[in-house]
Amino acid sequence: MLRISNGRIYDPANGVNGAVRDLCIKDGKIVADVPAAAKRIDAQGMVIMPGGIDIHCHIAGPKVNLARKLQPEDHRLDVHPGTAITRSGTGGVVPSTFATGYRYAALGYTTAMEAAVTPIGARHVLEEFHDIPVIDKGFYVLLGNNVFLYDLLKAGRREDFRQAVAWWVNATKAYAVKLVNPGSDELWKGRRNANITSVNEKIDNFDLTPLDVIKAFIETVDDLGLAHPPHIHCNNLGRSGNYTTTLETMRAAEGRRAHIAHVQFHSYGGEPGKNPTSKGPEIADYINKHPNITADVGQVMFGKATAMTADAPLGYLLRGISGNKWINADTECESGCGIVPFTYHEKAYMHALQWAIGLELFLLSEDPWRLVLSTDHPNGGSFMMYPRLIRLLMDREFRNQEIGKVNQKAIRQTVLADTLDREYTLEEIAIITRAGPARALGLKDKGHLGVGADADITIYDEHEDKERMFSTPRYLIKDGVAVIEDHEFRCDHEGRVLHTAPAYDAAIENSIKPFFEDNYSIVFENYAVTDRYLHHHQVIPTVLER
Numbered sequence: 001m002l003r004i005s006n007g008r009i010y011d012p013a014n015g016v017n018g019a020v021r022d023l024c025i026k027d028g029k030i031v032a033d034v035p036a037a038a039k040r041i042d043a044q045g046m047v048i049m050p051g052g053i054d055i056h057c058h059i060a061g062p063k064v065n066l067a068r069k070l071q072p073e074d075h076r077l078d079v080h081p082g083t084a085i086t087r088s089g090t091g092g093v094v095p096s097t098f099a100t101g102y103r104y105a106a107l108g109y110t111t112a113m114e115a116a117v118t119p120i121g122a123r124h125v126l127e128e129f130h131d132i133p134v135i136d137k138g139f140y141v142l143l144g145n146n147v148f149l150y151d152l153l154k155a156g157r158r159e160d161f162r163q164a165v166a167w168w169v170n171a172t173k174a175y176a177v178k179l180v181n182p183g184s185d186e187l188w189k190g191r192r193n194a195n196i197t198s199v200n201e202k203i204d205n206f207d208l209t210p211l212d213v214i215k216a217f218i219e220t221v222d223d224l225g226l227a228h229p230p231h232i233h234c235n236n237l238g239r240s241g242n243y244t245t246t247l248e249t250m251r252a253a254e255g256r257r258a259h260i261a262h263v264q265f266h267s268y269g270g271e272p273g274k275n276p277t278s279k280g281p282e283i284a285d286y287i288n289k290h291p292n293i294t295a296d297v298g299q300v301m302f303g304k305a306t307a308m309t310a311d312a313p314l315g316y317l318l319r320g321i322s323g324n325k326w327i328n329a330d331t332e333c334e335s336g337c338g339i340v341p342f343t344y345h346e347k348a349y350m351h352a353l354q355w356a357i358g359l360e361l362f363l364l365s366e367d368p369w370r371l372v373l374s375t376d377h378p379n380g381g382s383f384m385m386y387p388r389l390i391r392l393l394m395d396r397e398f399r400n401q402e403i404g405k406v407n408q409k410a411i412r413q414t415v416l417a418d419t420l421d422r423e424y425t426l427e428e429i430a431i432i433t434r435a436g437p438a439r440a441l442g443l444k445d446k447g448h449l450g451v452g453a454d455a456d457i458t459i460y461d462e463h464e465d466k467e468r469m470f471s472t473p474r475y476l477i478k479d480g481v482a483v484i485e486d487h488e489f490r491c492d493h494e495g496r497v498l499h500t501a502p503a504y505d506a507a508i509e510n511s512i513k514p515f516f517e518d519n520y521s522i523v524f525e526n527y528a529v530t531d532r533y534l535h536h537h538q539v540i541p542t543v544l545e546r
Contacts, residue, residue, distance in 0.1 A: 001039065002482070003022055003038050004023040004040075005040060005041070006020060007043025007048040008046070008047050010049050010426050010429075013439070016449070027480065029453065030449055050430070050435065050446065052109035053109070053112075053438055054104070054437070055113055056262065056374045056376055057376070057383060058114060058116065058308050058377060059100050060100075061121050061128065062124050062337075063116070063339060065128075066327055067339050067341075071306070074304070075096075076090075078091030086489050087102075087492075091103070092304075097128050101132040105135060108473040108476060109458075110136060110446075112383075113140065115231065117141055117142060118335045119142070122173060133492055134478055138540075141177060141178060143179070144178065144180050144181075145184065148512065148515045151515075152164060153206070153212065153216055154207055158216070165217070167508050167509065170501050171528035172528075172529055174499060175540065176230075176441075179233065180309070180310040182235065183206075188330075195317075196313075214252050215252050218258055227443070228441045232249060232258060236266070237262075239276075240273070241271060242267075247282070247283070255292050258292065259293075260287075261376070263287075263296070263361060264361060265354070267283040278353060278357050284365055284371075291370070294440040297358050297373060298374055299380055300381060302344045302406075303343065304382075305380060306340070306379070308338075308379060311338060312337060316328055319338075333520065354380075356416045359392060359416055372437050373389065373433050375389070387468075390466050391467035393428075393429070394466045442540065458475070458477075459475035459476075460474060478495065497536065498537070499537065499538075502542050
């Protein structure tokens with residue numbers, strides 16, 4: 001049992017905005033009170049928030065391991081030493097498993113969601129999850145280019161499609177469904193690195209368009225009642241003029257829930273083949289007016305990054321831009337992959353524009369509950385850059401100084417310098433890093449500090465310099481256990497794997513199994529992930545089960 005006293009609490013989900021009151025913990029949960037003899041933390045002069053939640057990152061699985069192996073020089077320069085309590089590892093832009101968990105915890109984060117996993121790679125991800133300490137984690141399974149599901153849609157077998165989606169979520173122990181550049185894999189594989197350029201373009205070998213696929217998944221996930229809506233990486237990422245594709249994708253939801261991933265990369269005007277312009281205001285305006293849409297920003301931060309995506313055509317494009325070492329791969333009948341080490345330069349027009357558009361989106365957002373913080377780690381930059389991003393949002397003077405350092409031609413394409421003087425409050429930071437992601441994910445016990453919530457709590461020393469403040473929490477409490485005290489790790493901790501298990505008709509396996517026997521490199525019986533890979537886990541109920 002534990003009582004935290006005298007700290008200023010920011011708990012937006014419960015309408016608490018800096019109030020000084022006690023917070024009580026018992027058996028890993030927030031409770032109304034504990035006995036007077038309970039251990040006590042005096043949080044005088046400190047800020048208390050729920051543990052941070054990263055709604056979109058890439059931290060485990062085959063593509064992440066490939067990215068680690070691709071950059072040995074990055075790891076040699078950033079060794080993460082072990083202690084009597086914690087395990088050793090390596091850092092860099094793509095840290096090792098142990099370092100990932102500890103470094104998230106050392107920022108005050110207690111949950112992170114791996115944003116793109118091929119079904120056949122689910123076992124690998126769960127094994128790495130078992131190695132990532134402290135934080136809870138889940139993953140989104142890639143189904144948006146699945147050949148079997150396309151066959152069902154082409155044949156008009158919509159009920160079988162629904163059952164098959166539910167089967168795949170169960171078979172992989174996934175948390176949600178991910179779509180990446182729907183339809184693109186068929187062109188990339190069949191037409192020497194070609195790509196879909198319109199959501200109304202026919203997908204090779206199927207009488208379908210990307211918009212047909214997107215609508216089918218939005219409808220199906222809504223019918224299944226998954227806690228999180230389809231997590232959509234839109235077509236035409238990074239290409240001039242792609243904002244129209246993004247708008248068409250959001251309109252396809254037709255009032256149903258949808259989440260747009262790393263929306264900054266999808267907010268560009270201009271003509272294909274020419275320099276992009278900002279369409280951040282147009283995208284922000286649409287999101288503001290449509291409460292069924294949530295999004296994470298995918299903020300670009302200057303410095304080292306790693307492009308890591310299931311968007312294989314994008315990976316091929318980036319290798320030509322960077323001239324760096326790269327990997328492209330096709331994963332059976334499920335997805336593609338592209339990995340390219342990358343560096344963002346503040347004087348480069350494109351990079352400065354991406355940085356500015358991300359800030360535009362944040363500062364134009366009228367509902368921080370629905371536009372939340374991410375860098376699409378490690379694509380836009382490392383999650384270790386979150387404190388600096390928070391300072392950019394909270395400190396107008398600092399932001400203006402940074403604006404003055406970057407490519408001014410890019411800045412003139414935005415409204416960033418002229419009209420956006422907003423400064424985020426601590427309450428709004430608590431929303432975009434905690435309460436908002438929890439709500440978007442449907443995690444009822446996370447992102448808040450009400451009675452019954454998970455006792456995932458971060459306590460920060462209050463500083464004028466918000467980058468310093470959010471870089472090193474004074475205390476990190478996970479499941480009621482004080483993992484960090486006085487800025488030091490006091491114990492190790494095993495987080496949970498979060499997944500969902502929608503109901504499905506087992507008869508769908510009679511259709512799936514023959515497809516496996518004809519097209520996969522493994523037999524059907526060895527495909528589904530068994531419970532022994534889950535270790536410490538929690539099934540998050542569907543909306544229909546609550």
